[in-house]
Amino acid sequence: xxxxxxxxxxxxxxxxFEALCKRCGACCGRDDEPCANLAADEKGNYYCRAYETRxxxxxxxxxxxxxxxxxxxxxxxxxxxxxxxxxxxxSAGRCL
Numbered sequence: 001x002x003x004x005x006x007x008x009x010x011x012x013x014x015x016x017f018e019a020l021c022k023r024c025g026a027c028c029g030r031d032d033e034p035c036a037n038l039a040a041d042e043k044g045n046y047y048c049r050a051y052e053t054r055x056x057x058x059x060x061x062x063x064x065x066x067x068x069x070x071x072x073x074x075x076x077x078x079x080x081x082x083x084x085x086x087x088x089x090x091s092a093g094r095c096l
Contacts, residue, residue, distance in 0.1 A: 023045045
């Protein structure tokens, strides 16, 4: 596989993984201290207002600093919440 094909495959796999997200907001602190970028649409689906630039320093709605990390990093240290789209991938060992 050449470099371009490898990179394309990685991008496709990342997009497929991202598509598993059900936009519940739990990873973004919906029930605790939510990220200041967490918002909900008119249907109650959560989304990140800074999704493309979310990785790295962020703040909560109360101004506490934290680092946003890829979901794979979160799943290394905590189980997905009930109903999470990543739960099946996590239990199959594909999130790590």
